[in-house]
Amino acid sequence: MxxxxxxxxxxxxxxxxxxxxxxxxxxxxxxxxxxxxxxxxxxxxxxxxxxxxxxxxxxxxxxxxEFSDFSKDEYELLAVYRKLSTAEKVDFTELLEIYHHLSPEEKFHFTKLFSLLIRNR
The missing domain is CATH 1.10.260.40 (lambda repressor-like DNA-binding domains)
Structure with a gap:
């Protein structure tokens, strides 16, 4: 349109x-x-x-x-990313890169650990 x-x-x-x-x-x-x-x-x-x-x-x-091929989740993630400071964007990108290379078992443990950290803040 x-x-x-x-x-x-x-x-x-x-x-x-x-x-x-x-x-x-x-x-x-x-x-x-x-x-x-x-x-x-x-x-x-x-x-x-x-x-x-x-x-x-x-x-x-x-x-x-209408204007991209992003999923709703990807679009929401981009909106959050844009709110980060430059330093936070660097850290976040590095964290995603590390996560991407984990084995399925490591990803499972990472997600559990991250969930615990979030709950205890």
Whole structure:
């Protein structure tokens, strides 16, 4: 689905006029109309303003099932990963790499140990 059609569909779903969306978002009504007509590509900043005004996240605006081949679990994992600091991302990536190379028995014990650690925090 094109971006403009997606925006118009979501706006109408919420029963908002383009004028109302403009007032709530701070994005001009003419810009919204141009985006909806696919005559203009919005910046990420503009999309964030529009989504915020509609009380949805960018992730909700671009549902995983329409715009990627990620599973819902993969999409949720990516959302958590993006919240990590740079150092945490390095640690997490290293941890996944180690886990990937474990035997099935080692993975079982690792998962049990990790579950105990989480419960005791």
């Amino acid at each position: 094109e971006l403009g059609k997606q925006l118009r569909r979501k706006r109408k779903e919420l029963k908002l006029s383009s004028i109302q969306l403009a007032e709530f978002s701070g994005v001009s009504q003419s810009t919204i109309s141009e985006i909806e007509a696919d005559k203009r590509s919005p910046t990420i900043n503009t999309l964030e303003k529009l989504c915020s005004a509609m009380h949805i996240s960018l992730q909700e605006f671009f549902p995983y099932s």
